[in-house]
Amino acid sequence: MLTFTDVSLDYGSFRALHEVNLQINEGELVVLLGANGAGKSSIFNAASALRRISGGQIRLKDTDLARMKPADVVRAGVIQCPEGRKLFPGMSVQKNLMLGAYLHRGDKAGNRSRLEQILELFPMLTDRLNDPAGALSGGQQQMVAIGRALMSRPRVLLLDEPSLGLAPLVVKQMFDVIQHINRAGTTVLLAEQNAHAALQICDRAYVVEGGRVVLEGTYESLSGNEAMRRAYVGG
Structure with a gap:
């Protein structure tokens, strides 16, 4: 591969x-x-x-x-989830996640389904979608970073x-x-x-x-x- x-x-x-x-x-x-x-x-x-x-x-x-x-x-x-997470701290968790779907922005249904899958992987993000990414704990920020990478398929x-x-x-x-x-x-x-x-x-x-x-x-x-x-x- x-x-x-x-x-x-x-x-x-x-x-x-x-x-x-x-x-x-x-x-x-x-x-x-x-x-x-x-x-x-x-x-x-x-x-x-x-x-x-x-x-x-x-x-x-x-x-x-x-x-x-x-x-x-x-x-x-080939999608990299970098060391240090590299999130946009002032943007919401959901916007950080959706940045990963930029190449697939025309596939709204597919992106919704992908987001649902990521929230199943990281259920604690469900209630934090509208919060700034910078307000999350280190572990939660790492979840967002991995989720963003997965949104890129x-x-x-x-x-x-x-x-x-x-x-x-x-x-x-x-x-x-x-x-x-x-x-x-x-x-x-x-x-x-x-x-x-x-x-x-x-x-x-x-x-x-x-x-x-x-x-x-x-x-x-x-x-x-x-x-x-x-x-x-x-x-």
């Missing part, structure tokens, strides 16, 4: 990604694990064409994403650090929802520092260090790796 082949990315003279190879198959939930600054967000920004790669290829099936503009990547169905959903700064109970709820989204048919690439929680819901994981993929495997293989457990999982 989504393939990185020898992808490098530079920020000026700094090389953020070094010949990264990834493969996310249709219907999978794949996790990128790594510390802050490891290169996870750079991988997402390369996939979204927010940063031009210095070498390699990024393909969505047969489509070359690296040569596209960011808006065309969204039209192709993604083929591949890129979730960048959705658990960051959230209470443990909210993190569990968030991961349950992400697993539900995947089981409903959306391919998910999830970037996370919370390795223990992420590994329990994923099909496979890649470990990123210094802009390089250093490990790949399933929960069983990675949690059994001594170096991996010390660095990311604990115990």
Whole structure:
């Protein structure tokens, strides 16, 4: 579904990604694990064409994403929910959600149905639709950010650090929802520092260090790796 082949990315003279190879198959939930600054967000920004790669290829099936503009990547169905949520705090929750439906603004019935599905996923947003997004708790704001991404009808959903700064109970709820989204048919690439929680819901994981993929495997293989457990999982 989504393939990185020898992808490098530079920020000026700094090389953020070094010949990264990834493969996310249709219907999978794949996790990128790594510390802050490891290169996870750079991988997402390369996939979204927010940063031009210095070498390699990024393909969505047969489509070359690296040569596209960011808006065309969204039209192709690769939708990023960014780290830090990036909501419009003074706008209502509903308006923030509907921004995700911009490409489908002519399909009013479809957007209503999609909004209803999102409110089923996040029922606590139902009574907050008219409230400013900035008045919500961190967990509720993350729900809005994910909901906005889902309104775009993604083929591949890129979730960048959705658990960051959230209470443990909210993190569990968030991961349950992400697993539900995947089981409903959306391919998910999830970037996370919370390795223990992420590994329990994923099909496979890649470990990123210094802009390089250093490990790949399933929960069983990675949690059994001594170096991996010390660095990311604990115990």
